[in-house]
Amino acid sequence: MYREYIQKVEHLLRDITGEDDVLLTDGGDHADIASTVAFALAKKERKNPGVIASDIVAKIIAHPDAAGLDVSAVGPYINFIFSGEYVADSVRAARHPDYGQLPARTERVILEHTSANPNGPLHVGHIRNTVIGDTLVRVFRKAGYPVEAQYYLNDMGRQIAIVAWGVKHLHYDRLPNEKGDEFIVRHYVDANKIAKEKPEIEPEFDEMMEKIEAGDPETVRLFHDSVDICADGIKETLAAMNVHHDRFVRETTFLWNGDMQKVLARVEALPEAQHDGQMMYLDLSDKGFGNRYVLRRSNGTSVYAARDLAFHLWKNSQCDRSIDVLGADHKLIGAQLQTTLAMIGERPPEIVHFEFVSLPEGSMTTRGGVFITADELLAETKKRALEEVSVRRPELGEAERERIASAVAVGAVRYDIVKVSAEKSTVFDWKEALDFERQSAPYIQYAHARACSILEKAKADGGFAENYSFSDPYETALAKHIAQFPYVIEKVVVELRPHLLATYVRDLADLFNSFYRFAPVLKAEGYVRDARLTLVDASRNTLAAALDVLGIEALESM
RNA sequence: GCACUUGUAGGGUAGUGGAUAUCCUGGAAGCCUCCGGAGCUUUCGACCCGGGUUCGAGUCCCGGCAGGUGCGCCA
Numbered sequence: 001m002y003r004e005y006i007q008k009v010e011h012l013l014r015d016i017t018g019e020d021d022v023l024l025t026d027g028g029d030h031a032d033i034a035s036t037v038a039f040a041l042a043k044k045e046r047k048n049p050g051v052i053a054s055d056i057v058a059k060i061i062a063h064p065d066a067a068g069l070d071v072s073a074v075g076p077y078i079n080f081i082f083s084g085e086y087v088a089d090s091v092r093a094a095r096h097p098d099y100g101q102l103p104a105r106t107e108r109v110i111l112e113h114t115s116a117n118p119n120g121p122l123h124v125g126h127i128r129n130t131v132i133g134d135t136l137v138r139v140f141r142k143a144g145y146p147v148e149a150q151y152y153l154n155d156m157g158r159q160i161a162i163v164a165w166g167v168k169h170l171h172y173d174r175l176p177n178e179k180g181d182e183f184i185v186r187h188y189v190d191a192n193k194i195a196k197e198k199p200e201i202e203p204e205f206d207e208m209m210e211k212i213e214a215g216d217p218e219t220v221r222l223f224h225d226s227v228d229i230c231a232d233g234i235k236e237t238l239a240a241m242n243v244h245h246d247r248f249v250r251e252t253t254f255l256w257n258g259d260m261q262k263v264l265a266r267v268e269a270l271p272e273a274q275h276d277g278q279m280m281y282l283d284l285s286d287k288g289f290g291n292r293y294v295l296r297r298s299n300g301t302s303v304y305a306a307r308d309l310a311f312h313l314w315k316n317s318q319c320d321r322s323i324d325v326l327g328a329d330h331k332l333i334g335a336q337l338q339t340t341l342a343m344i345g346e347r348p349p350e351i352v353h354f355e356f357v358s359l360p361e362g363s364m365t366t367r368g369g370v371f372i373t374a375d376e377l378l379a380e381t382k383k384r385a386l387e388e389v390s391v392r393r394p395e396l397g398e399a400e401r402e403r404i405a406s407a408v409a410v411g412a413v414r415y416d417i418v419k420v421s422a423e424k425s426t427v428f429d430w431k432e433a434l435d436f437e438r439q440s441a442p443y444i445q446y447a448h449a450r451a452c453s454i455l456e457k458a459k460a461d462g463g464f465a466e467n468y469s470f471s472d473p474y475e476t477a478l479a480k481h482i483a484q485f486p487y488v489i490e491k492v493v494v495e496l497r498p499h500l501l502a503t504y505v506r507d508l509a510d511l512f513n514s515f516y517r518f519a520p521v522l523k524a525e526g527y528v529r530d531a532r533l534t535l536v537d538a539s540r541n542t543l544a545a546a547l548d549v550l551g552i553e554a555l556e557s558m
Numbered sequence: 559g560c561a562c563u564u565g566u567a568g569g570g571u572a573g574u575g576g577a578u579a580u581c582c583u584g585g586a587a588g589c590c591u592c593c594g595g596a597g598c599u600u601u602c603g604a605c606c607c608g609g610g611u612u613c614g615a616g617u618c619c620c621g622g623c624a625g626g627u628g629c630g631c632c633a
Contacts, residue, residue, distance in 0.1 A: 292630095514598075
C-alpha cells in the first residue's frame with residue numbers, strides 16, 4: 001500500500017504544481033509523507049512558500065483523486081497522513097504468506113559473491129562478502145527477479161599453484177574430522193613459509209602455472225583435486241550460514257574454451273592496446289587510470305584480468321543484469337574491467353563494493369595464517385547462544401536447545417555484518433560479536449517468538465476474528481511501519497544496499513515491543529482484542545518475511 | 559606522491575538538501591498482582607576543521623586533518 005500511496009501523492013502534486021520533482025521527504029512525526037515543493041515554487045513565483053503550500057493543499061482537497069489522504073499545510077510543508085483504510089488494507093496485505101513478494105519480472109540476474117580463493121577457510125573478512133551477497137540474492141528473489149547465485153572459483157592462479165606445490169611436496173595427513181579448507185590451508189601457509197626461506201623454489205610455482213595453462217593432465221589433476229578439497233570445506237561453511245550458490249564456475253573454463261582468446265582479440269584491436277614484446281596491456285590513462293592494465297604476460301601466459309573479461313562476457317550471455325560483490329581492494333581492477341567491457345561495446349557488470357574487516361592487531365591474511373575463520377566465529381557464537389538458551393529454557397531437551405542456539409548464532413553473525421553499511425571499514429571485536437544483550441538478531445527473533453506465543457495462546461483460547469479497526473497510536477505506528485516492507489524490498493534492489501533491510505526490521509521489532517508493552521492484546525476485549533490479534537499476526541508474518549530475506553531463521557520459540 | 563573511501567554523544571551505528579539528528583552500548587532513575595524482562599519508560603551525551611553553493615547543509619562543492627584501501631607480467 002505504501003508504494004501506491006506515495007505514487008498517488010506524487011501524481012497529485014505533479015498534476016497541481018506542474019513540477020517534475022515534487023520534493024517528497026519523510027514526514028517524521030508530522031506525517032506519513034511530506035513535500036517541500038513550496039520552497040522551490042516560492043523562488044520561481046516570488047511568493048511566500050507558506051501561502052503556496054496552503055494553495056496547493058486547497059487544490060488537493062478539491063481533487064477527486066485525493067480520497068484517503070489527510071492533507072495539511074504546516075508553514076511551507078505539505079503534510080500527508082494516510083487514512084484508516086490505508087492502515088487496514090496494509091495490515092490485511094501483511095498477513096498474506098507471501099507478503100513483500102513483488103510481481104514477477106523477466107530480467108534474469110546473475111549475482112556473483114564470495115568467490116574467495118580456495119586456498120583456505122573463509123574468514124570473517126570473506127563473509128562480509130557472503131552475507132551482503134546472499135542477502136542481495138534473497139532480496140532480488142523477493143523482488144520478483146529470477147536470480148542465479150554464482151561463485152567464481154580460482155582454480156589456476158599463483159596462490160593455487162602454491163597450494164598445489166604444498167600438496168605435492170609436503171605429504172600431510174588429513175586429521176580426523178578435519179575440514180577440507182583447514183587441511184588445504186596448512187599446505188598453503190607452510191608452502192609460503194618455505195618459499196620465503198628458500199626463494200629458489202619460486203620458479204617451481206611459475207613452472208606449475210605454465211603447465212596448468214598448457215593443460216598438462218597431471219598438473220590439472222593436482223590443481224583441481226586441491227581446489228575441490230578446499231571448496232568442499234568452504235561449501236560446508238556457506239551451508240552453515242544458510243548460503244547456497246547455484247553454480248560454481250571454474251576460472252580455467254574460459255582459458256580452455258577459447259573465450260579468453262576471443263575477447264583478447266577484440267581488446268587487442270582497440271587503439272589503447274599496447275605491446276611490449278609478447279606482453280599486452282591497455283593504456284587507460286585517458287580514462288583516468290594511471291597504471292597499465294596488463295592482459296597478457298611476456299611469456300605469453302594469461303592473467304586473471306583477461307580470464308575475468310571472458311567470464312563477464314559469458315555471464316552477460318546468460319542474464320540481463322550482472323552484479324558482482326567485491327571487496328574494496330578490487331575497486332581499481334573492477335573499474336578497469338567495467339571500462340574495458342564498455343570500450344568493446346559490452347555491458348559492464350554492476351559492482352557492489354564493501355570495505356575491509358580487520359583485526360585489532362591489523363589486517364587478516366590467509367598467507368600469513370592471520371585470520372579468524374567463519375567456522376570459529378560461528379562455533380563461539382553458538383557456544384554463547386547455547387549457554388544463554390540453557391539458562392532461559394532449562395526445560396527444553398538438548399537437541400532443541402542446540403537447534404535454537406544454531407539459529408541464534410547464524411542470525412547474530414549475519415545480522416551483525418549486514419547491519420553496517422558496506423562503505424564502512426570495521427574492526428572485528430569478539431566481545432561485540434558475542435554480545436546478545438544489545439539489539440541484534442536475537443532481539444528481532446525474540447519479538448517474533450513473542451508474537452507467536454501470543455497467537456498460540458489466543459488460539460488455545462478459542463481464536464479470534466480478523467478485524468482491521470485500529471485507533472490506538474501504538475497500533476497505527478506499528479501498522480504503518482509494516483506497510484513499508486515491500487517498499488524497502490524495492491529500495492534495496494534499486495540502491496543495492498542490503499543494510500536498509502536490517503535497519504527496517506530492527507525498527508519493526510522496536511515498534512512491536514512498544515505496542516506489546518502499551519497495548520495489551522489478550523486482555524483486551526471485543527473488537528479491540530480481535531484487531532490487536534490481527535495486528536500481532538501481521539507483525540509475526542512481516543518479521544518472519546524480513547528475517548527470511550536476511551537469511552535468518554524466524555524461531556517460534558527460543 | 560596519486561586515486562578511491564570513511565569521519566555523527568565515552569564506544570559502535572542510521573540518516574533520500576527541509577521541521578525536534580536514529581538506534582544500541584555506557585552513566586543516572588524507574589517498570590514483573592501484567593500477553594515470554596533477549597523486553598519497556600525517563601534522563602545525560604554527537605554531525606573532524608575551514609571556506610563555498612543554497613531560502614535552507616550531517617547530507618552537495620573546494621581545501622585541510624585523521625583512519626582504511628588501491629596504484630604487481632598476484633588474484
